[in-house]
Amino acid sequence: MIYAYAKLTVTNPEALAAYREQAGPALARHGGKVEQGSAEALVLDGAPDLPDVAAILSFPDRASAEGWINDPDLADVHALRRSAGASDIVLLG
Template sequence: MGAFVIGQMQIHNRDWMAEYFDKIPDVVAAHGGRFLVRGGNPSSLEGVGALPDAAFILQFPDRASAETFWASDAFQTLAALRRTGSELNAILVDALP
């Protein structure tokens, strides 16, 4: 069964972005994943919480692939870079059968 990583990001500075966004697609692909949404233009449909500056959805063939991606040294190195200028909320969910 497929799995999705869904994230919302608040960006505090953009110093990290060029390197991160240059490298992240290859790291995602190396684990069988692909971007369905990247960045976007978030707008509110319902709710009162603050909108993120950016959002993403990653699709993986299964939960194990998504978890392996997230724990990988390559991703964690990029995540440390990303954390220098942003905050991320991310969740992992299973696809419908």
């Protein structure tokens, strides 16, 4: 199992709502899922910029995570997420 940290700063809530409808099936296509998501992140240490939405994603392995982000059939789903605002996704491992 491998994990990814996703953070979003939302500027287009309508696009985020549309993305959320498609995000689960898009992740599942590559064995991924949202382990935990929150719109109420809390800083425990340091002074990071808090996102509007943060999530921990899981994938069976690195190849599955890379397959998800690079899947040409999911390009529109990723574009929808990006149109919702700034987003960063970091693979942990």
